Amino acid sequence: MATSLKLPPQLKSRVEAAAKGAGKSPHAFMVEAIEQQVAQAERRRRFVEEALAAEKEALETGEGFNADEVHEAMAARARGGRTRRLKATPWR
Template structure:
């Protein structure tokens, strides 16, 4: 699919300079930049969808994880330690 992209002169000049610095044609540089931006938006959307699904699951089951335990486990793993698998527990009263 052919698409025409009108760039302001200053931006076009910056793209040409950046593309040369990256060893790419301006066209290849712009295609890559658009692909990266689309991928970022798609990742963000998946993250939001997963977070909303997790929230629905927590509200439906009434179970969740203790934040302090999660933080401790993450810190231990970041330092190369091993941790026990955390279990969701009821939080509703």
């Protein structure tokens, strides 16, 4: 599908310089940039959908995870350590 993209002169110059520095044509550079933005938008949409589903489940079940335990487990994993499997508990 052919698409025409009109860029402001200053942006066009920047794209041309960046593409040249990357060893790509301006077209290939822009296609790659658009692909990256689309992928990011799709990841963001999935993240929000999953967060909303998790919130709905928590409200329906009345269960959740203790924030302090989650933070401790995340810090331990970041240090390369192992953690026990956390369990959701009632919070109501």
